[in-house]
Amino acid sequence: MDISNLLKICIKALLNNKMRCFLTMLGIIIGVASVIAMLAIGNGSKQSIRSEIGSMGSNMIMVSPGNGRFGGVRQSGSSMQTLKLEDYESIVLQSSYVDKITPTVNASGQAIKGANNTPTTIYGVNEQYLDIRGYEIASGSCFTETDILHASKVCIAGATVVNELFPDGTDPLGQTIRFNQIPMKIIGVLEAKGYNSMGMDQDDLLIAPYTTVQKRILAINYIQGITCSALSEEYSDQAIDEITKILQTNHNIRVGQENDFNVRSQQEMMETLSSVMDMLTMLLAAVAGISLIVGGIGIMNIMYVSVTERTREIGLRMSIGAKGRQIMLQFLIESIIISVAGGVIGVLLGIAASKVIALFGTNTAVSTFSIVLSFLVCVFTGVFFGWYPARKAANLNPIDALRYE
Amino acid sequence: MNEIIRLDQIKREFHVGDEVVRALRGVSFTISEGEFVTIMGTSGSGKSTLLNILGCLDVPTSGEYYLDGVSVREMSKNDRATLRNRKIGFIFQNYNLLPKTTSIENVELPLMYNRDVSHAERRDRAIKALQEVGLGDRLTHRSNQLSGGQMQRVAIARALVNNPVIILADEATGNLDSRTSYEVLALFQRLHRDGRTIIFVTHNPELAAFSSRTITLRDGRVISDVRNEHLESAEQVLASLPKEED
Numbered sequence: 071m072d073i074s075n076l077l078k079i080c081i082k083a084l085l086n087n088k089m090r091c092f093l094t095m096l097g098i099i100i101g102v103a104s105v106i107a108m109l110a111i112g113n114g115s116k117q118s119i120r121s122e123i124g125s126m127g128s129n130m131i132m133v134s135p136g137n138g139r140f141g142g143v144r145q146s147g148s149s150m151q152t153l154k155l156e157d158y159e160s161i162v163l164q165s166s167y168v169d170k171i172t173p174t175v176n177a178s179g180q181a182i183k184g185a186n187n188t189p190t191t192i193y194g195v196n197e198q199y200l201d202i203r204g205y206e207i208a209s210g211s212c213f214t215e216t217d218i219l220h221a222s223k224v225c226i227a228g229a230t231v232v233n234e235l236f237p238d239g240t241d242p243l244g245q246t247i248r249f250n251q252i253p254m255k256i257i258g259v260l261e262a263k264g265y266n267s268m269g270m271d272q273d274d275l276l277i278a279p280y281t282t283v284q285k286r287i288l289a290i291n292y293i294q295g296i297t298c299s300a301l302s303e304e305y306s307d308q309a310i311d312e313i314t315k316i317l318q319t320n321h322n323i324r325v326g327q328e329n330d331f332n333v334r335s336q337q338e339m340m341e342t343l344s345s346v347m348d349m350l351t352m353l354l355a356a357v358a359g360i361s362l363i364v365g366g367i368g369i370m371n372i373m374y375v376s377v378t379e380r381t382r383e384i385g386l387r388m389s390i391g392a393k394g395r396q397i398m399l400q401f402l403i404e405s406i407i408i409s410v411a412g413g414v415i416g417v418l419l420g421i422a423a424s425k426v427i428a429l430f431g432t433n434t435a436v437s438t439f440s441i442v443l444s445f446l447v448c449v450f451t452g453v454f455f456g457w458y459p460a461r462k463a464a465n466l467n468p469i470d471a472l473r474y475e
Numbered sequence: 476m477n478e479i480i481r482l483d484q485i486k487r488e489f490h491v492g493d494e495v496v497r498a499l500r501g502v503s504f505t506i507s508e509g510e511f512v513t514i515m516g517t518s519g520s521g522k523s524t525l526l527n528i529l530g531c532l533d534v535p536t537s538g539e540y541y542l543d544g545v546s547v548r549e550m551s552k553n554d555r556a557t558l559r560n561r562k563i564g565f566i567f568q569n570y571n572l573l574p575k576t577t578s579i580e581n582v583e584l585p586l587m588y589n590r591d592v593s594h595a596e597r598r599d600r601a602i603k604a605l606q607e608v609g610l611g612d613r614l615t616h617r618s619n620q621l622s623g624g625q626m627q628r629v630a631i632a633r634a635l636v637n638n639p640v641i642i643l644a645d646e647a648t649g650n651l652d653s654r655t656s657y658e659v660l661a662l663f664q665r666l667h668r669d670g671r672t673i674i675f676v677t678h679n680p681e682l683a684a685f686s687s688r689t690i691t692l693r694d695g696r697v698i699s700d701v702r703n704e705h706l707e708s709a710e711q712v713l714a715s716l717p718k719e720e721d
Contacts, residue, residue, distance in 0.1 A: 086576070
């Protein structure tokens with residue numbers, strides 16, 4: 071018999087049982103749609119985390135002092151005093167992959183204005199820091215090289231600090247606040263950036279010339295870190311290598327010796343976070359996959375019932391000349407039609423669901439991978455779970471089948 | 476006359492547990508083209524088993540069965556399926572029509588399993604077969620919209636559509652009231668007059684009078700095989716029945 075005849079027979083049989091057919095499909099539809107929607111949510115959150123890290127400056131590279139020994143006692147990196155301003159200067163002079171660069175020192179303390187005060191952190195940097203971190207100045211201006219040279223007592227305030235110190239809405243520009251007893255004049259206010267993906271308030275800070283923080287607040291002559299940006303994201307690996315080499319030379323570190331500094335890029339952080347998100351996505355997919363399997367068992371159930379219910383019909387078909395193989399094919403094709411049709415509807419529904427979820431504010435991204443995966447799983451389910459009942463039908467004895475009540 | 480069926484010492488045994496049930500204990504007869512044979516017997520006489528063997532649904536334990544000159548015993552399952560498709564028309568007591576399916580689709584069904592028949596030819600032959608049984612005006616009625624007699628006539632059309640060498644009817648009037656029974660019998664007689672070969676299996680002795688030959692089975696053996704000289708006409712019986720009050 072032609073496949074086209076067989077298809078006609080199958081479609082007719084399915085149309086005769088529209089409701090049952092639809093209910094069976096529903097299992098597959100929900101399974102496929104949920105796999106796609108879940109993976110879309112997973113991918114979407116991964117993307118939004120990526121873009122958030124990107125907004126922090128995705129090509130940002132941070133140099134910090136590494137673990138070292140201080141008279142035989144190992145010290146944590148933050149207490150080391152190995153990074154000097156000369157390191158910063160030699161990177162500025164020698165590197166070719168670094169775009170913007172700033173030394174960093176920071177101090178925590180209490181910012182006070184009149185009766186209001188708030189704990190915050192003051193970042194001592196140069197004027198390029200704003201570009202590296204992606205901060206914008208909302209009003210006022212940034213400090214200048216002259217300010218750095220003179221260690222001027224000026225600062226730029228983040229929105230959170232402004233709100234805490236000037237709750238009545240006074241214009242903070244030109245006002246003098248005190249940070250750890252040092253009077254500082256606010257010459258600029260930052261555009262609010264909000265919280266980053268790790269829940270840190272990016273507006274709770276003061277930015278001042280690094281010389282000011284070094285000399286007036288911390289009274290130190292080393293620096294705590296160097297923050298720079300690579301020319302672009304692709305160059306960040308080269309930039310890291312370059313900086314590492316420059317610092318190794320500066321610090322007289324021989325081959326095989328442990329570095330007394332760390333160079334890290336946002337790229338690495340992004341990869342770590344991505345792998346966490348991948349795990350979450352797989353978890354979601356696994357849950358959705360289970361519902362797909364349940365849908366498959368639904369198909370098997372229905373096909374099995376359908377074989378039993380249509381035993382007489384199978385007997386008749388055999389008595390008028392259908393071969394066992396043709397009966398088997400008929401039932402197999404029926405289950406494949408159900409699962410493929412369910413799969414197609416499920417894919418469409420899954421995409422639609424992802425779009426609807428996106429409307430509610432959760433970032434979603436439908437991936438081709440998830441569509442292909444869920445569709446293949448669902449075709450496989452159709453064949454696999456349709457095969458057993460189909461074989462049962464094919465092996466029926468026509469005499470028994472005809473007399474079946 | 477062409478010999479359509481030749482049975483030679485057909486035996487069929489079933490094993491039920493340790494017991495051996497001998498359903499047929501050596502049945503031999505031949506049926507020629509154009510005969511209308513009634514096979515009669517009470518339940519347990521082996522007539523169902525014989526019908527299954529005649530219809531190539533079952534194979535004898537021993538003995539030879541030639542259908543249209545071909546030995547069936549040695550055939551594979553698939554070959555027997557093809558044989559059923561090309562040479563045999565089945566009619567059942569309970570019609571066995573596909574539910575929710577139009578007459579024409581029901582009649583087309585055997586041809587669906589024959590790849591030599593094109594779509595157009597299939598439809599043509601189905602319509603002709605339905606016209607032959609007097610259902611030319613019921614082509615697109617679904618099986619649940621038909622009366623019992625009409626359903627059985629669709630089933631007869633389905634048995635005719637592949638132009639079989641033999642039509643096997645198993646208690647074909649068993650589910651019908653007496654009036655429609657005679658209508659169906661009259662149809663069989665007309666097909667017989669047109670030269671069809673028909674085997675009619677029944678337990679009802681009254682129906683034997685309408686066929687040209689009666690084979691009676693008891694306990695798996697043929698106990699009588701007689702030609703019927705005075706063929707009764709089902710149409711005349713039908714005419715003599717009191718008119719139905721509508």
